[in-house]
Amino acid sequence: MTAGVPTLLLLLAGAGTPHRLPHEVEAVKGLAAESGRPTSPTALEPRYLPTDTVESIVSPGERFRVHFTRQGPNAVPLTDADGNGVPDFVELVGRTYERVATFYAGLGFRLPPDDANTSQDDGGDGRFDVYLVDFALRGDGAFRQEVCLEGTTHCTGYMLQENDFTGYGYPSDAEAVETLASHEFFHAVQAAYRPDLGGIASEGTAVWATERFEPALDDLEGFTRYYMSSPDRSLLTDPTGPGVSFNYGAGLFFQFLGERFGDGVLVALLEESVRQPEARWPLLLDTCLRRDFASTFDAAFAQFATWNLGTGPRATPGGGYARGEGYAPVLTAEAGLPTSMTSVRVAAAASRLFEVPGGAPFVAATFEPDPGTDPAALHLLVAAVTDDAVLRVTRVDGPEALRAQVAAQDATRVVVAVVDGRSEGLGRYGRLCIAATGQDASCAPLQVPDAGTPDAGSPDGGSPDAGGADAGSPVEPGEDPRTPTSSGGCQTAGGPLSGALVALLLGRRLGRRRRSPAR
Structure with missing residues (x-):
């Protein structure tokens, strides 16, 4: 099968991940509510009709007031199995928001402030208000910010949520409400700190929050395709228009952060946003990682790129994402050998x-930044893969020479990734060269080794020696080859074994490994 095509076909076919559309539509997302709440005839749509009789109930934990109507296009499902006079759907909404708020508070996040002290309509009291209205398939929920109590921070607002989910394709009302409550209420949590982190941080962390609240929900899985189909798009710039789905797909980066560093890194990010109200989220994250987690944005992003090689059919239990088999595979560009x-x-x-054919004893790559370009925070990954596994990965990190190679005799393809881990800055250019054993590359010398002596201990006659110490550091797809230093920075992992011996031992072990059944 042609190199590069399988990944594209998997993305187009879905690779087992569900489709998911953005919850908010850009026309209503994040708007301050100067026009009034949906009970006002001047409010932006979706809103109640003047003829609607709007009722409300208080949730069991008394944190929320849920507003609804029984008539017209905004009517909720009227089933009332317990006969208490309140539609079951409305009670489901109240219970679910209570569960979500309790869960987020348990992770250490602050909850939205009381809205009784706002100068506008407070929905009847200081409780957080949820309005069930008809989105007519143009999104299914939105948080509307109203006022900030401390300058541009500590803000409050209210929630709009789809009234019946008819035509939305959710498996059940319970799953629909859990998805919307966990996602949209996390926007209210964000606003309780600082609401202007940008679309990628706002939607990305909300997608993470839903996954953290209930991993069985498929919101993150459905959105991963929007990032994995565009890994060359920067996380530093919020897209607009049709590209806004990328913001939701960026939830994969925040999922990585949560799995790699724990929930505390997301809490720290929001707390730091209040201490530095003018700073952009990547710089806030870099501050938190340096101060609290002995890492950096650069180191984290490089490992994120490595984890992304092992998703979809190539996910390996025990390596990288805990549920990576449900995520879309990363898109690569096809290239020949040498190139x-x-x-x-x-x-x-x-x-x-980029993806090139495997099968050669070695495939090597170099990336040379253009003259005058600062090589800091550049990384080169070379991964030997098959259709259903990542066999081995070699990674080198700038500012040293970006030259890496991987044993590829048992690989059907080799993926080469150039990674830029900076938290700010413009794009950089350079020359990429990829070649297999015995090929004469036209760019920088690759120093591809000879085939070497077969390893008699391998079942198939052995993988050849992985070459010298300048071939890069072999890493597992879910492993970070850089360990924290006492100053909070990172360094290439070393040890008494030479690079050649480490790679040889890794090649033996991975050559024997077979992919376990998907979890």
């Missing part, structure tokens, strides 16, 4: 991925 590309651009906080 030389003289002007490869990689944006900050982004990756460029």
Whole structure:
């Protein structure tokens, strides 16, 4: 099968991940509510009709007031199995929001402030208000910010949520409400800190929050395709228009952060946003990682790019994401062997991925930034893969020479990724060269080794020696090859074994490994 095509076909076919559309529509998302709440005839749509009789109930934990009507297009399902006079759907909404709020508070997040002290309509009291209205398939929920109690921070607002989910395709009302409550209420949590973090941080962390609240929900799984189909798009710039789905797909980065560093890194990010109200979220995250987690944005992003090689059919239990088999595979560009590309651009906080045929004893790659370009925070990954596994990955990190190679005799393809881990800055250009054993590359010397002596201990006659110490550091797809230093920075993992011996031992072990059944 042609290199590069399988990944594209998997993305187009869905790779087992469900489709998911953005919850909010851009026309209503994040708008301050100067026009009034949906009970006002001047409110933006969706809103109640003047003829609607709007009722409300208080949730069991008394944190929320849920507003609804029984008539017209905004009517909720009227089933009332317990005969208490309140539609079951409305009670489901109240219970679910209570569960979500309790869960987020338990993770250490602050909850939205009381809205009784606002100068506008407070919905009847200081409780957080949820209005059930008809979105008519143009989104299914939105948080509307109203006022900030401390300058541009500590803000409050209210929630709009779809009234019946007719035509939305959710498996059940319970799953629909859990998805919307966990996602949209996390926007209210964000606003309780600082509401202007931008679309990628706002939607990305909300998608993470839903997954954290209930991993069985498929919101994150459905959105991963929007990031994995565009890994060359920077996480530093919010897209608009049709590209806004990328904001939701960026939830994969925040999922990585949560799995790699724990929930505390997301709490720290929001807390730091209040201490530095003018700073952009990547710089806030870098501050938190340096101070609290002995890492950096650069180190985290490089490992994120490595984890992304092992998703979909290539997910391996025990490596990388805990549920990576449900995520879309990363999109690569097809290239032949040997290949030389003289002007490869990689944006900050982004990756460029190429896929070449495997089967050679070794495949090696170099990336040479254009003259005068600062090579800091550049990384080169070379991964030997099959259709259903990542066999081994070699990674080298700038500012040293970006030259890496991987044993590829048992691989059907090799993925080469140029990664830029900066938290700010413009794109950088350079020359990428990829070649297999015995090929004469036209760009920088690759120093591809000879086939070497077969390893008699391998079942198939052995993988060849992985080459010298400058071939890069072999890593597992879910492993970070860089360990924290006492100053909070990172360094390449070393030890008494030479690079050649480490790679040889890794090749033996991975050569024997077979992919376990998907979880």
